[in-house]
Amino acid sequence: MTPSLSSPENILELRGVKKFFPVRRGLLQRHVAVVRAVDGVDLDIRRGETLSLVGESGSGKSTLGRLVASLDTASAGEILFADGNGAAVDIARLPASGVKALRRKIQLIFQDPYASLNPRMTTEQIIAEPLRVNGIASGKALAELVRMQIEQVGLRADQLDNYPHEFSGGQRQRIGIARALAINPQLVIADEPVSALDTSVQAQVLNLLTDLSREKALTLLFISHDLSVVRHISDRIAVMYLGRIVEVSETSRLFAAPKHPYSEALISVTPSPDPRLRRKRIVLEGEIPNPISPPSGCAFHPRCRYATDLCKAERPPLAGVGEGRKVACHHAEALDLQGLKGDVA
Numbered sequence: 001m002t003p004s005l006s007s008p009e010n011i012l013e014l015r016g017v018k019k020f021f022p023v024r025r026g027l028l029q030r031h032v033a034v035v036r037a038v039d040g041v042d043l044d045i046r047r048g049e050t051l052s053l054v055g056e057s058g059s060g061k062s063t064l065g066r067l068v069a070s071l072d073t074a075s076a077g078e079i080l081f082a083d084g085n086g087a088a089v090d091i092a093r094l095p096a097s098g099v100k101a102l103r104r105k106i107q108l109i110f111q112d113p114y115a116s117l118n119p120r121m122t123t124e125q126i127i128a129e130p131l132r133v134n135g136i137a138s139g140k141a142l143a144e145l146v147r148m149q150i151e152q153v154g155l156r157a158d159q160l161d162n163y164p165h166e167f168s169g170g171q172r173q174r175i176g177i178a179r180a181l182a183i184n185p186q187l188v189i190a191d192e193p194v195s196a197l198d199t200s201v202q203a204q205v206l207n208l209l210t211d212l213s214r215e216k217a218l219t220l221l222f223i224s225h226d227l228s229v230v231r232h233i234s235d236r237i238a239v240m241y242l243g244r245i246v247e248v249s250e251t252s253r254l255f256a257a258p259k260h261p262y263s264e265a266l267i268s269v270t271p272s273p274d275p276r277l278r279r280k281r282i283v284l285e286g287e288i289p290n291p292i293s294p295p296s297g298c299a300f301h302p303r304c305r306y307a308t309d310l311c312k313a314e315r316p317p318l319a320g321v322g323e324g325r326k327v328a329c330h331h332a333e334a335l336d337l338q339g340l341k342g343d344v345a
């Protein structure tokens with residue numbers, strides 16, 4: 001049976017997606033446990049939007065990004081991608097022959113451009129490679145296309161002969177963006193693309209990425225551990241905790257009135273644009289639990305100020321709460337959580 005998406009608005013639909021890594025010990029490398037890195041993710045991404053995936057270190061964001069980019073295979077679930085001509089492919093069950101075609105449509109931009117750019121290739125070779133490998137252009141047309149790409153990211157054609165080490169961090173990430181966008185992908189996954197950069201250049205690179213995405217009508221899945229970084233670039237935000245999505249919402253609604261206690265805590269520590277506006281910082285006690293043995297019920301309950309016995313016993317489903325929002329909390333309707341009401345964006 002050919003899989004199909006539930007809405008023509010969506011470019012990607014994740015259904016019950018899981019990724020478990022085996023933990024091996026000892027000389028015989030016996031399989032002793034599993035890391036539940038992604039533990040049942042349901043998420044829709046709409047065509048043309050910028051959706052940010054946020055959560056603390058270890059919540060499974062990069063693992064999820066790698067599954068979508070087919071750099072890794074899901075242990076369970078469906079990852080349905082709209083192929084452009086009305087059909088959908090399930091990335092979780094893609095035969096090896098389908099992977100190459102998919103990589104043209106879904107590109108990944110990494111955190112550390114120094115590690116992801118080949119140090120022995122010139123900038124020209126780096127940007128030209130995906131165009132050449134995919135048979136998009138050759139000869140003069142290829143050279144012209146590469147020149148356009150580098151100028152589009154704010155660098156100069158005379159820098160094409162330079163090697164990655166001859167650029168600054170921000171410039172290297174621009175090259176990474178040029179390379180990823182060169183083959184006109186439909187979906188770009190940017191995994192912490194500015195975390196390694198100085199704060200002063202973070203905004204420039206972010207703006208470049210979002211401007212180009214809009215210009216090219218790309219869908220952008222942006223991964224970050226920092227809510228304040230994604231606030232001004234995201235149409236919607238998905239908050240992830242220990243391998244699951246706990247809240248998905250349009251950005252301004254999430255900031256104004258979070259519905260999950262974990263989102264509330266993350267928002268409470270984002271810097272306010274107006275220092276006169278005082279708000280209570282909610283300090284999360286302890287660290288994110290070990291995904292080898294996640295807590296019972298709601299995985300967030302040991303750190304939640306509002307947890308009840310129900311939260312310890314039963315895992316709350318991710319359920320619709322109106323305004324296109326979804327929340328996985330037993331008490332979402334009853335709680336009145338602190339957002340950034342009154343803050344000016």
Ligand SMILES: Nc1ncnc2c1ncn2[C@@H]1O[C@H](COP(=O)(O)OP(=O)(O)OP(=O)(O)O)[C@@H](O)[C@H]1O
Binds near residue numbers: 064
């Ligand atoms: N190849 C692997 N083998 C075993 N465990 C892994 C592997 N990759 C990731 N994990 C584990 O899966 C969990 C999720 O990791 P992941 O890198 O997806 O988190 P993240 O949200 O991207 O974190 P960060 O913000 O630090 O990048 C972690 O506990 C991690 O140790």
Ligand SMILES: [Mg+2]
Binds near residue numbers: 061
């Ligand atoms: Mg990561």
